[in-house]
Each structure stands twice: as C-alpha cells, then as structure tokens.
C-alpha cells in the first residue's frame with residue numbers, strides 16, 4: 001500500500017519544496033466524523049512520514065483509544081490532545097507536513113464540531129485549497145454547508161469534494177453522483193472556481209494515494225495526484241505593492257529603516273512609494289537584509305526598506321505604490337465571523353488588528369446575518385458564537401486596506417475583546433463606505449480652550465454608575481447644586497429623562513443598552529466641548545461602554561464615580577418598586593437580578609452610600625474635582 | 633567550532649519562505665512586547681532561531697536577551713558552545729538554575745527523569761520568567777516534533793502561572809497575531825512552528841550556522857542501558873553492575889541532559905552526511921529522548937504545566 005518510498009523524496013534541491021510546484025497549504029473540513037483526521041493520517045502513512053517508533057506508538061494507541069477495532073486508527077496520528085483521543089473527536093486544528101517527490105504540503109486538520117468552528121476558520125485562513133469531506137452514507141449536512149461557506153468567505157477558490165467511507169456504500173457510483181449533484185447545487189452560490197469530486201475511503205486508502213480497484217467507474221485522479229497538480233497560487237506578486245511597516249529599525253542616528261514583510265507586489269530601489277495614511281510620497285533608497293542589499297523584494301520577502309526622504313513613518317503604517325493606492329477610510333463594510341460566547345454588540349468598542357496596526361473600532365450596524373444552510377440573509381441585532389454577518393464598522397483613525405477579494409493580505413482583520421483580550425471576531429473587508437479624507441470637520445474659531453478660559457473652570461463628564469436605587473441621581477443632584485453655587489456651568493443627563501426623549505426607541509436588551517450609552521456619550525461630549533461640567537447618572541452596567549465614553553473626551557475629563565451600594569440595600573430601598581417587580585419576573589433584563597453589573601476596576605471616585613450620607617458623598621466628589629483643578 | 637567545510641549553499645525557495653515567515657514572527661514580538669526573551673537551549677533549533685533573530689533586526693541587534701535554563705546536567709560541550717555563541721553574536725545571555733532544586737539535590741539519575749525535568753526545567757523556567765518579568769518568550773519547538781506540538785498556536789497564550797489550556801486556545805487567523813495580554817499573563821512564541829527537522833539541517837548547512845560538535849559522529853565513551861546508548865560525560869553518572877564503558881562511533885540527533893539523551897551509532901561527520909542519514913532514518917528524532925516516553929500524552933501534560 002505504499003505509493004512513495006522514502007528515499008525517493010527529492011531533497012537535493014532543498015527539502016519539501018519539490019522542483020515542480022511550490023508548497024501547497026490546504027485544510028480538511030466537513031461535518032463531525034466524516035473522516036477528516038483519518039484521511040490525513042492515511043496521507044502521512046502512505047507517504048511514509050510515519051517512522052517506526054511513531055508507528056509502534058500508534059499501534060499501542062489504537063488498541064487503547066481506537067475506534068476501528070483491531071485495525072490501526074489513523075485519526076490518532078493527528079488527534080494529538082488527550083481530550084481528543086479520549087473522545088475520539090478533533091477539538092483544535094493540527095498542522096502536519098508531508099511531501100511527495102513532486103510537492104510539499106502543509107495540511108491543517110480541522111474539527112467538524114460546530115462548537116469549534118473558530119478553529120476550523122483558523123485553519124482555513126492560511127490555506128490555498130480545501131478538502132471538504134462528506135460521509136457517503138450521510139450526504140451533505142449543515143456542517144458541510146457551514147464549512148463550505150466559511151472557506152468561500154475566507155477566499156479559498158479550490159475545493160476537493162472527498163466523498164468518504166465509500167466502502168460503506170459498496171463503492172456505489174450512483175451514491176457518489178447523487179451526493180456530488182446535491183453539493184454542486186448548493187455550492188453554485190459560493191465563489192469557488194473549481195470543485196473536484198473524488199470518491200475515497202480514508203480508512204482503507206482507496207483513491208487516496210492508490211487508485212482503487214474497487215471503483216472502476218471512477219476515472220479521475222487520486223486525491224494526491226490532484227493535490228500535486230493543483231495550481232492555487234494567489235498571484236500576490238502581480239498585485240500592487242503593499243508593505244505594512246512592522247518595526248522601525250534604528251540602530252544609530254545614521255540609519256533609519258522600516259522592517260516588514262512585503263504583503264503584495266514587487267519593489268526596487270528607486271521606486272516611488274507613498275505612506276498610505278498621510279499621502280506623503282518618496283522613493284525607496286535601499287532594500288536592506290543581513291545578506292546584503294537586494295535589487296528587488298517580492299511578496300512574502302521579509303526585508304528592511306530605507307527611504308530617500310525623512311518622512312514620518314511608524315509601525316502600523318502602510319507603504320504602497322502611488323499609482324495603485326490602497327483605500328484609506330475610517331468606515332467600511334465587512335463580513336464578520338463571530339468567535340466568542342459573548343455576542344457581538346453593535347456600538348461596543350473592540351480593538352481591531354489590521355495589518356500591523358491596532359485601532360479601536362465599533363460595529364456601527366449589522367446589516368444582516370447569513371443562514372449557513374440556505375445562504376439567505378436574515379435581520380439581526382447581534383451576532384452569536386459562530387455566526388456570520390455583514391457589518392458596517394467605524395475605526396477611531398483611518399486605516400489602509402484593499403478589499404479582501406482583491407488582496408487577502410491587506411483586507412483581513414481580527415476584533416479583540418478589550419477586557420478579556422480574547423480574539424472575538426474575524427473580518428474580511430468588502431468595501432470602504434466613504435473616503436475619510438473627504439469628511440473634514442467644521443473648523444471652529446472659538447474652541448474648547450477659549451470657552452474654558454471664559455468659564456473659569458474646566459469641562460468634565462461626571463459619570464455616576466451603580467445599581468438601580470444606589471443613589472446616583474440623589475448624589476448627582478447635590479453635586480450639581482454645589483457646582484452651581486461655585487458659579488460653574490453644569491448640565492444633568494439622567495437615565496430616566498433621556499429614555500423619555502432622545503432614546504425613546506431603545507429597550508433594555510444588551511444591544512440597546514450599548515446604544516443608549518453611546519448616544520448619551522456623544523451628547524456628553526458636545527457639552528464638554530461647550531465647556532460645561534455634565535453630570536450623567538446611568539446604571540451603565542458594562543465596562544466596555546463606560547470606557548467608550550471615556551475615550552470620547554480628552555484625558556482627565558472623564559470622572560467615573562462608582563456609587564457602590566450593596567445589592568441588598570438597593571433591594572430594600574427599592575424607591576420605584578422596580579426590584580419587587582423584577583423579582584416577580586415582571587421586568588426582564590434587570591441589572592443585578594437577571595442581567596449583570598460589571599463594577600468599575602479603577603473609578604476616579606468610589607462612594608459607599610451604605611456608610612455615609614448623600615451630602616458626604618457629594619462633598620467627596622467636589623473635593624476630587626478641586627484636586628483635579630477642574631474647579632478652583 | 634564545527635561548521636561545514638563546504639561553500640555556502642543558496643537557499644531553496646522553500647527555505648526562503650520559512651525564513652521570511654520566522655523573521656516576521658520574531659519582529660512582531662519585538663514590536664509588541666515590553667520585555668521579551670529568547671529561550672536558548674543550545675541545540676540545532678535554538679541555533680537556527682538565534683541566527684534568524686540576528687537576521688531579523690540587522691543592522692540592529694536583537695532587542696532581547698537569550699535565556700538558558702541550566703539543569704546542571706548538560707553536556708560540557710554544550711556549555712562551551714553556549715558561551716562561545718553568545719560572545720560571537722554579541723548578545724546578552726542569561727543563565728538560570730533552580731536554586732531550590734539544587735538545594736534538594738534533584739538530579740536525573742536518582743530523582744528520576746520526570747522529577748528532574750519538572751523541577752530543573754519546568755519550574756526553573758517559570759521562576760526565571762517571573763524573576764525577570766518577561767512577557768513573551770521565544771521557543772524553538774517545531775510542530776513536526778510531536779503530536780501535541782502540532783496543535784499549538786504560533787503565539788501561544790499562557791494565563792498567569794504559565795498554564796497552557798489546549799482546549800481553549802485563541803483562534804489565530806492569517807498572520808494577524810493577537811499579542812494582547814493582561815498583567816501576569818504571557819505569550820510563548822514559536823517562530824519555527826512550520827519547520828521540519830530536515831529543514832533545520834538544510835538551513836544550518838546553507839547558512840553555515842555553527843552547531844555543537846556532539847551532532848557529528850565521533851568515537852565517544854558510552855554505556856548501553858535499556859537498549860539505549862548513553863554517554864558518560866562526567867563521573868557523576870555511576871555504572872550499574874555489569875555495565876562497562878565502551879568507545880563507539882556515535883552522534884546525537886537531539887541534545888538535552890546527558891544522562892537523558894541517547895546517542896545513535898553513526899558515521900556521519902559532516903552536515904551532508906547527517907542530512908543523508910536522516911533521509912533513510914526510520915525512527916524519529918525524539919525517540920532518543922528518555923523523558924518523552926515517560927507516560928502517554930506526556931508532552932501535553934508537561935506543556936500544560938508550563939514546559940516549553
């Protein structure tokens with residue numbers, strides 16, 4: 001059963017890269033138990049990549065954990081985690097390498113369970129081709145469709161449809177053609193350029209590396225023959241020059257270089273280039289490497305560029321070709337795959353990583369999410385784990401990109417949760433919404449500083465956060481009275497009042513709470529701009545939104561006041577009778593009862609109303625404002 | 633030092649790609665972390681990793697030190713090589729040994745390989761990372777070495793206490809590495825993830841990277857123990873009844889603590905011959921590591937506890 005003898009492997013030319021074709025990165029995907037891991041194990045085994053001690057270990061393992069009776073369980077070659085072996089499933093992606101005399105491969109074996117979809121996406125993001133498996137007995141399943149859709153979104157154009165376990169349907173051509181017909185019907189709507197169906201038995205090796213004697217009706221290539229021939233180059237070298245600056249290389253005053261990896265295109269000394277965000281143009285002076293200067297650098301090369309002029313360039317900038325510039329915008333549309341339990345909330349601030357840049361970003365609207373079964377669009381307010389939707393996003397500063405469909409290297413981003421640092425979403429930009437360079441803010445003759453001088457006090461947002469009934473409004477009222485007596489310009493924004501007007505259209509779901517605070521934050525910012533001290537009393541249960549408001553105003557202008565009253569005391573006080581009704585289940589999503597309150601971690605002021613009077617608390621806040629020189 | 637006598641080989645397209653990918657990873661760490669460190673274990677993989685770091689920052693020097701966790705039981709040739717390399721490349725070298733382990737007299741011979749590894753490598757590493765407050769640490773591990781390594785991310789998150797949770801790794805899409813961590817958390821970074829043993833040797837040959845002479849065959853004093861050839865590098869390793877030291881032509885595929893690293897019989901005295909020998913080898917490089925076969929899934933267990 002051996003197709004390739006180990007000593008035939010072509011190495012003289014330098015390892016896995018055979019002379020004919022470059023490295024191919026592919027993944028296996030599909031539904032649970034379709035035989036993905038078994039197939040990879042089989043490929044490794046047949047290409048003689050399994051050495052004697054590993055084979056002995058595999059035989060031992062198969063007896064202990066195997067799902068195949070007396071036979072070797074090839075899946076155990078790739079399911080390397082204890083939990084995977086015990087349960088007989090794949091949880092996370094495994095990367096394995098193998099080669100034939102003609103080509104070297106990196107394969108990502110991905111999990112079929114829906115729960116681990118994000119790990120499948122991880123494997124797909126760096127692959128050029130996908131082997132989508134289908135169990136011949138079961139046909140096309142929801143996970144087959146989901147994985148196909150994700151492959152398509154992530155830009156994979158070449159698909160092998162491996163109809164597996166064909167041994168269990170008597171090597172039936174009819175069954176094979178039926179499944180292929182089904183799949184092609186679904187896949188029409190996806191953007192694959194080639195779909196190659198192959199009937200295989202991963203367990204017994206039919207049509208994997210050896211042509212099966214048991215399916216004479218099949219005349220196409222074996223899986224390995226097809227993978228060896230596949231031309232899946234992305235043509236990155238032919239695209240416009242893009243160079244995300246990774247690190248500024250400054251060993252001494254005489255050398256200032258920009259280190260990074262060419263994302264696409266080719267560059268030579270003397271070429272004109274621009275810094276995408278600023279539009280500054282200059283020329284490439286040298287292409288520096290430890291092996292000496294190069295006459296050119298191509299997509300994939302890690303180099304250091306020096307420029308002819310002293311231009312302002314930092315990590316996160318993109319150096320590009322002037323005749324074919326990337327878009328530079330702060331608002332764009334993108335397909336987003338959500339990867340954490342906590343849902344994606346429009347309005348919430350996430351950290352976006354795009355190229356070598358980190359930038360705060362918000363989803364401004366969720367246009368729709370996609371049903372992976374039917375590919376239909378559905379209206380939605382949030383994206384849950386493993387859901388995919390088309391979003392509009394806005395970033396704190398403009399970013400340079402190309403649409404993902406044009407350039408996989410410069411059109412992708414990830415979203416990071418700002419509190420847990422979890423990688424929360426993966427995005428592929430479809431198009432820019434408007435050029436950031438076209439929206440100039442109205443330039444103002446009288447600015448905040450001028451107003452502050454006239455007022456005689458600094459502007460500030462006093463943000464009171466705490467449970468319902470904790471005493472936010474009571475204390476805020478006293479503070480405002482005191483400030484007024486000091487001659488300060490003040491304004492009060494109160495949760496209940498705002499909900500009667502500006503935010504009348506919002507309810508109390510998580511998504512609406514986020515939007516509520518976002519609007520209040522924007523209003524507060526206008527008042528701060530006007531030079532006022534604005535007092536805001538909002539339960540504002542989520543750290544993320546309080547931080548969002550904090551970032552709307554300048555450093556030092558946001559004073560977070562945690563009115564820290566224990567839940568038990570709030571329940572006893574219950575001035576509006578709300579707790580009683582919430583406890584009876586008559587009010588849903590009530591903070592502290594069936595909706596969480598995330599206490600501030602480093603509020604500027606914390607007041608415990610359980611211990612002193614509201615007057616004392618207000619006095620402490622006035623003191624804090626004096627210490628910060630907001631009032632005299 | 634032993635370098636190949638042949639002239640420099642041009643890099644294949646394949647090795648160029650691997651080199652560029654690794655350089656990108658190494659630069660990323662320097663750009664994003666406050667206080668990174670490169671684990672240097674003196675072996676062939678560490679040699680390649682250090683060489684890549686030098687190339688990554690040229691004409692600057694790598695903006696981080698090397699760290700060697702010294703168990704006190706490395707081959708003497710390794711220690712000589714380590715000190716020479718640090719000097720040759722002009723990089724700062726930190727050496728750390730677990731003082732508690734020394735005080736308790738932990739050693740690979742009477743304490744057993746498992747306890748020795750736990751205390752003198754895993755614990756020592758965690759102590760050193762805490763002591764210098766490193767927030768990112770490079771390791772030279774490759775995915776082709778072992779099946780749990782094949783599952784690990786390139787930027788591998790460690791919660792406070794250096795714990796790896798293989799069931800809950802951060803998704804890692806494209807080359808958009810998530811480098812964000814909270815205080816006390818760290819990242820292990822594996823720039824050689826996608827290299828194979830063969831790639832390492834071919835690159836070492838092409839780039840003329842110096843390696844410890846123990847990788848080349850030479851007549852050496854060994855004893856046969858449990859079917860494996862162990863070299864007595866000093867007299868701390870007593871002979872068991874019936875054992876006799878004999879000189880054989882041997883070399884090492886993988887280097888660690890000398891009582892725990894088995895030699896193979898070989899005639900390969902040059903990089904070309906090592907590569908040729910590798911291509912017909914029928915056992916994996918880790919088969920000579922006495923610590924790996926301690927128990928099933930042992931590598932994953934050690935990694936979860938903080939081992940590299």
Ligand SMILES: Nc1nc2c(ncn2[C@@H]2O[C@H](COP(=O)(O)OP(=O)(O)OP(=O)(O)O)[C@@H](O)[C@H]2O)c(=O)[nH]1
Nearest residue numbers: 032033034035036037038089090112165201202203
């Ligand atoms: N008869 C037969 N059984 C197969 C074939 N391929 C896989 N199997 C069996 O199907 C079961 C599941 O195989 P795996 O390779 O673990 O499936 P998987 O797709 O990797 O599963 P997940 O990764 O958990 O989604 C095992 O018991 C295999 O032995 C085949 O071609 N024929």
Ligand SMILES: [Mg+2]
Nearest residue numbers: 036037089090
């Ligand atoms: Mg699997």
